[in-house]
Amino acid sequence: MVRVERAAEHTYVIEPEGAMRVPGRIYAAESLFEQAGHEEALQQVADVATLPGIVGASLAMPDIHWGYGFPIGGVAALRADDGVVSPGGVGFDINCGVRLALTGLDAGDVRPRAEELVHELMRRIPQGLNDRGTLKLQPRELTKLVERGVPWLLERGLATERDVERTEQGGAMSGASAAAVTQKAVERGRTQVGSLGAGNHFIELQVVADVLDEAAAGAWGVHPGQVAVMIHSGSRGFGHQTCTDHLQRMAAAARRYGIEVPDRQLACAPASSPEGQDYLAAMAAAANFAFANRQTMMHEVRLAFEQVFRRPWERLGVELLYDVAHNIAKLETHEVDGVPTRVWVHRKGATRAFGPGHPDLPPLFRETGQPVIVPGDMGSESWLLVGTQKAMRESFGSAAHGAGRRLSRGAAKRVMSGADVRRDLEARGIVVGSQSTSLLAEEAPYAYKDIGEIVAVMDAIGLARKVARLEPLGVLKG
Amino acid sequence: MPAKQGYELVDHTADVGLRVWAPTCEGVFAEAGKALFSLICDPRTIEQVETVEIRVEADDRELLLAAWIDELIYQFEATGALFTDFTFSELDETHLVARASGEHLDPARHAVCGGVKAATLCDLSVREGPDGWEGFVILDV
Numbered sequence: 001m002v003r004v005e006r007a008a009e010h011t012y013v014i015e016p017e018g019a020m021r022v023p024g025r026i027y028a029a030e031s032l033f034e035q036a037g038h039e040e041a042l043q044q045v046a047d048v049a050t051l052p053g054i055v056g057a058s059l060a061m062p063d064i065h066w067g068y069g070f071p072i073g074g075v076a077a078l079r080a081d082d083g084v085v086s087p088g089g090v091g092f093d094i095n096c097g098v099r100l101a102l103t104g105l106d107a108g109d110v111r112p113r114a115e116e117l118v119h120e121l122m123r124r125i126p127q128g129l130n131d132r133g134t135l136k137l138q139p140r141e142l143t144k145l146v147e148r149g150v151p152w153l154l155e156r157g158l159a160t161e162r163d164v165e166r167t168e169q170g171g172a173m174s175g176a177s178a179a180a181v182t183q184k185a186v187e188r189g190r191t192q193v194g195s196l197g198a199g200n201h202f203i204e205l206q207v208v209a210d211v212l213d214e215a216a217a218g219a220w221g222v223h224p225g226q227v228a229v230m231i232h233s234g235s236r237g238f239g240h241q242t243c244t245d246h247l248q249r250m251a252a253a254a255r256r257y258g259i260e261v262p263d264r265q266l267a268c269a270p271a272s273s274p275e276g277q278d279y280l281a282a283m284a285a286a287a288n289f290a291f292a293n294r295q296t297m298m299h300e301v302r303l304a305f306e307q308v309f310r311r312p313w314e315r316l317g318v319e320l321l322y323d324v325a326h327n328i329a330k331l332e333t334h335e336v337d338g339v340p341t342r343v344w345v346h347r348k349g350a351t352r353a354f355g356p357g358h359p360d361l362p363p364l365f366r367e368t369g370q371p372v373i374v375p376g377d378m379g380s381e382s383w384l385l386v387g388t389q390k391a392m393r394e395s396f397g398s399a400a401h402g403a404g405r406r407l408s409r410g411a412a413k414r415v416m417s418g419a420d421v422r423r424d425l426e427a428r429g430i431v432v433g434s435q436s437t438s439l440l441a442e443e444a445p446y447a448y449k450d451i452g453e454i455v456a457v458m459d460a461i462g463l464a465r466k467v468a469r470l471e472p473l474g475v476l477k478g
Numbered sequence: 479m480p481a482k483q484g485y486e487l488v489d490h491t492a493d494v495g496l497r498v499w500a501p502t503c504e505g506v507f508a509e510a511g512k513a514l515f516s517l518i519c520d521p522r523t524i525e526q527v528e529t530v531e532i533r534v535e536a537d538d539r540e541l542l543l544a545a546w547i548d549e550l551i552y553q554f555e556a557t558g559a560l561f562t563d564f565t566f567s568e569l570d571e572t573h574l575v576a577r578a579s580g581e582h583l584d585p586a587r588h589a590v591c592g593g594v595k596a597a598t599l600c601d602l603s604v605r606e607g608p609d610g611w612e613g614f615v616i617l618d619v
Contacts, residue, residue, distance in 0.1 A: 066490070252541065264541075438591060
């Protein structure tokens with residue numbers, strides 16, 4: 001069992017022991033220590049600290065919970081020159097992420113049509129298992145999509161220039177190569193662009209309930225009573241297969257590079273090695289798949305609004321605020337012991353949260369800091385925050401990505417049936433669209449940690465500041 | 479006393495742990511396949527109408543178990559294959575040749591009840607004990 005010490009309010013430290021190269025640092029509420037599986041999660045923070053090239057500390061965000069290899073909510077920066085990259089530090093759902101589109105409509109306009117809107121979304125956007133996406137692609141087209149990302153959709157009329165600008169990394173990771181991706185990944189992914197998937201993925205109609213930072217909200221065009229649409233999804237089978245393939249390859253290569261890891265899910269190879277380079281090229285391709293997937297679904301959201309409100313989406317003001325990745329490795333420059341250092345920042349269930357002035361941000365967000373979108377669990381509140389300078393110093397510009405599970409799927413199903421969960425949500429005026437009642441039980445609100453507490457911890461430490469709170473009007477689940 | 483051969487699902491906060499046991503290593507791999515498809519679809523609704531040969535290679539026996547599960551996930555997602563029975567003509571530390579029997583997904587008869595993204599390598603094990611073979615794998619669902 002690892003020894004954890006309280007270093008400051010909401011900050012806990014694991015001093016280096018054994019093979020740990022750096023300390024572990026956990027930003028969390030006290031309640032973490034009552035949570036099931038917290039010992040395993042803390043052990044995973046310590047395990048990540050053994051990776052070659054890690055700098056600063058092995059970090060965990062306030063939504064930390066027990067994962068595999070990395071904890072969920074784990075952040076690690078590994079030197080690009082002589083450090084490793086780890087597919088398990090990104091996860092199977094490469095560039096799982098979330099985007100928030102704002103609308104020019106208010107709750108009063110949408111509430112009476114919410115049911116119709118959710119049904120229109122269900123009709124247009126495939127969800128659940130073994131589904132087929134809205135975009136039918138030939139293999140050659142898929143190659144272009146994964147190498148060029150959202151800008152390729154711009155040429156096809158499925159995105160606007162503003163959408164491209166409002167997506168992390170412009171919706172296109174550089175260095176993406178279809179050649180680094182296996183035929184199996186192509187077969188799994190080819191028919192899935194524009195599909196939601198299952199698990200914790202969702203599309204939610206939301207209303208801005210409170211604004212807490214009027215300056216940032218004003219600059220972003222966010223105001224109370226406004227309706228927004230949140231899309232949470234990832235790279236589908238394409239990303240799952242890509243991680244699988246490269247994880248196997250790295251687990252086999254580890255011995256050759258003389259790298260020992262305490263958990264094989266942490267399998268890694270030097271970023272500069274053939275295995276490392278191939279993984280990074282394939283990961284970038286899967287990340288572009290995910291950006292394009294969320295963009296394609298947002299296009300369908302726009303068409304659904306047109307259908308229901310009988311006006312072009314431009315006039316309804318359905319515009320992207322921002323799209324952020326929360327399972328990804330990014331090449332970034334951060335100060336390490338006062339020296340600007342190129343690092344691969346692995347965010348495993350953590351959101352980038354760059355503060356004001358960062359050159360990678362589009363002009364508007366360079367002024368304010370980037371939007372940090374933190375979805376709650378199904379049917380509870382979600383939050384919009386803004387990145388800070390403090391996050392740049394403390395957490396390699398990272399913040400929490402969501403509520404984080406509290407109960408296993410099995411345990412959640414034993415609490416309440418899916419039909420009861422649906423009734424509960426509907427009694428609170430939330431329209432529920434889902435094909436799977438067992439999924440509703442697995443994803444029930446009580447299965448997740450309190451998002452309010454997680455956001456409060458981030459705000460208190462200053463990793464990200466509260467901008468607005470959103471409440472659900474309708475939810476579409478896998 | 480548990481049966482000589484079988485599987486059980488173990489709770490894990492974000493995922494599902496899978497414990498399998500059998501008198502032989504082949505039995506462990508067969509049970510892992512059955513357990514996987516039990517997470518995807520009710521096995522009682524799957525008829526055995528076709529058989530597919532599957533070959534898998536990996537660097538060691540543990541990675542082979544993960545690669546085997548990953549291959550079956552791929553078969554399901556790419557072709558809609560649902561399997562309930564597995565026999566092995568070859569199985570050693572680094573490769574296997576299996577015959578998997580079942581049928582293709584027919585939405586009219588099969589309700590897909592869950593998805594599995596991949597087998598993780600976390601706490602992965604395959605070993606021979608005094609009472610036979612045992613395996614453990616955590617699935618990302």
